[in-house]
Amino acid sequence: MRLFYRVLLILLAAVAGLIAVVVYFTAHPHLPAYQAPQQLHYLDQWSPADRQTYYYTPQGTQVKGLRYNWFSALELPFSQQPFAAPEYLARFGFLVDPQQKASAANPGNLPVGFTRHSNPGSTVEYLDITCAACHTGELRYQGQALRVDGAPAQHVLPSSVPTLRGGSFGQALVASLATTYYNPWKFERFAHAVLGDDYQAQHKQLRREFKTALDTFLAVAWNDTHRGLYPTLEGPGRTDAFGRIANASFGDAISPDNYRVANAPVDYPHLWDMWTFDWVQWTASAKQPMARNIGEALGVGATLNFFDSHGQPLQGDARYPSSVRVHDLHLIEETLQKLKPPVWPEALFGQIDRPLAAKGRALFTENCAGCHVPQVKDEAGRRVQQLTVIALDVIGTDPNTANNIADNRYDVSALQWDPAELAKMNVTLFPHSDEPLDLHQLSVAKGLAYITAFVEKHAYDAAGISPQEQDRLNGYGLPIAVQEVRAYKARPLDGIWATAPYLHNGSVPTLYQLLSPQSERDETFYRGTFEYDPRHLGYRTEAFDGGFVLDTRISGNHNSGHEFRAGPRGNGVIGRLLQPEERWALLEYLKVLGSPLEQQVPAL
Structure with missing residues (x-):
């Protein structure tokens, strides 16, 4: 019996030790140090006013009910340092300007893409994370920083799943929320900061509301963890966008039976000229701008209700209320139409070798233009680039994203949609089929198309927007068109030097390696640095403290395909060595x- 108790004590001590380690790394995530650049340079891509509109116009995302003043008042778990301090949030990869001060648009002095909104009829201000947070880049070289608007971000945003490594903004945020609630001294400081003169009258209500938000965060973290929904760590600059949107829309909101493993992280794409593309998303799966932006807002946390307070599916015009802000989404879309591709900054990164660039132009015409220079046509006064879409068995890159979109099915029958009503909606499915929709096995693309159509209609009706104005806000009168193909699109390469890493999953660190055979590409490399390599055109890949190791041998991370090497074409080989x-x-x-x-490159 004495031996039994000894073994039991050892096991309990081991469990306690493991919990302590997890708590420590959750509260002290392993992050890169932040060092402010000597100077931050902005490119001439648009006006300063357009930049501010893009950075701080809200979309309607609510980050699980977290309020703006709550976020600003949070402390780190084991100190009184503000969680929202710019120098701390910058360690996650969020972008700050060392000279930045609080302003009317950014009263909390938060990073790019952190803003606030209130829903109609309410004065509560929610933390709103916008598309600018994920689609604004920065490059560092010799102590100088270059801001590239519309380029992919390199932050670690989405996951709240605890890991010993730490490093995720979501994980660190949950740790601060939990210690604020359960540490009475922290909560008292928090309550005084949030409530001010209303401390006595609203203290108990604040504690109840804060606990509700905390429980939501903890439930998501537990659900994602014990179900193993995200086995491929995303790391800086990546998220499984479709997987997360599908799990939120079909799993969280409809039925746990709809959860699917999301093992296909993708990099955030760059945005300049995107409004001219015939199809967007890495798999060329979406067309209408408003529907695309509503889907993005839902993925980042805009509210979405399918059922009433009694658990019955909403019907008719009641489908589906959301916090998305259609006027603001359209403002962001219109602003992005002014965004110009970045111009190589010779003063920072070095002079262009123009004779060498002339030789490169001939090589580009021979080897790249066939896919990356699309045909252009005019559609009702709009310049449309018809992008090349390349099948998986040709391009040979990691297949998870395309396969998951094509294969995963979801049961939405609980919503009680009428197929006859769906057929009359402003939704076009490619390829066309006369087969009736099976609401017990609906694909993610089709399911989200109809969900966004309902959300869009409800938002327009609530805002009193006329059908004619709806066509304008939708973007060129386009329908909500979706297609499912096992393929990836090839986009134009203007400004491609500023968009590392490469391939849809960010598995190739530099353009030089992308032009090389797979055998010459890094099998593992570090992500999360802003240090730029102006020779190889990409971020530097050496080890650094707090860096994220991307292992291309893991499913979803493969760096195969898009190869220039000797041998027969196909299966990832697209050109000669x-x-x-x-x-x-x-x-x-x-x-x-x-x-x-x-224009300064001479002719050969």
């Missing part, structure tokens, strides 16, 4: 492609 000197020439041309500097 390029000699090193040819790769350098191509890189020199890709620095100027689509910019005014291209």
Whole structure:
């Protein structure tokens, strides 16, 4: 019996030790240090006013009910340092300007893409994380920083699943929320900061409301963890966008039976000229701008209700209330139409070798233009680029994203949709089929198309927007069109030098490696740095403290495909082997492609 108790004590001590380790790394995430640049430079991509509109216009996201003044008042778990301090949030990869001060648009002095909104009829201000948080980049070189608006971000945003490594904004936020609630001294400081003169009258209500928000965060973390929904760690600059939106829309909101493993992280795409594309998303699966933006807002946390307070599915015009803000989404879309691709900053990154760029232009025409220079047509006065969509068995890149979108099915029958009503909606499915929709096995693309159609209609009706104005806000009168293909799109390469890492899943760190055979690409490399390599065109890959190791051998992270190497074409081989000197020439041309500097490249 004595031996039994000894073993039991050892086991309990081991469990307690493991819990202590998890708590420690959750409260002290392993993050890179933040060092402010000597100077932050902005490119001439649009006006300063457009930049501020893009950075701080709310979309209607609510981050699980977290309020703006709550976020501003949070402390770190084991200190009184503000969680929202710019120098701390910058360690997650969020972008701050060292000279930035609080302003009317940004009263909390928060990073790019952190803003606030109130819902109609309410004065409560929610923390609203916008598309600018994920689609604004920054490059560092020799102590200088270059802001690239519309470029992919490198932050660690989505996951709240606890890991020993830490490093996720979501995980650290949950830790601060939990210690604020359960540490009475912290909560008292928090309550005084939030309530001010209303401390006595509203203290108990604040504690109840804060606990409700905390429980929501903890429930998501537990659900994601014990179900193992996100086995492929996303790391900086990546998220499984479709997987997370599907799990939120079909799993959280409808039925746990709809949860699907999301093992296909993708990089945030760059946004300049996106409004001219015939299809968007990595898999060329969406068309209408408003529906695309509503889907993005839902994925980041806009509210969505399918059922009434009695658990019955909403019907008719009651479908589906959401916090999305259609006027603001359209304002962001219109603003992005002014965004110009970045121009290579010769004063920061070095002069262009124009004769070498001329050789690169000939190589680009021979090897790249067939996919990356799309045909252009005019549609009702709009310039439309018809992008090339390349099948998986040709391009050979990691298949998880395309396969998950094509294969995963969801049961939405609990919503009691009428197929006859669906057929009359402003939704077009590609490829067309006369087969009736099976609401017990609906694909993610089709399911989200109809959900966004209902959300869109409800938002327009609530705002009193006329059908004619709806066509304008939708974008060029386009329907909510979706297609499901096992393929990825090839987009134009203007400004591609500023959009590392490469491939849809960010598995190739530099453009030089992308032009090389897979055998010459890094099998593992560090992500999360802003330090730029102006020779190879990408972020630096060396080890650094707090960096995230991307292992390309893991499912969802493969760096296969898009290869230039000797051998038969297909299965990922798209062109002949390029000699090193040819790769350098191509890189020199890709620095100027689509910019005014291209006009200075001499003819051969």
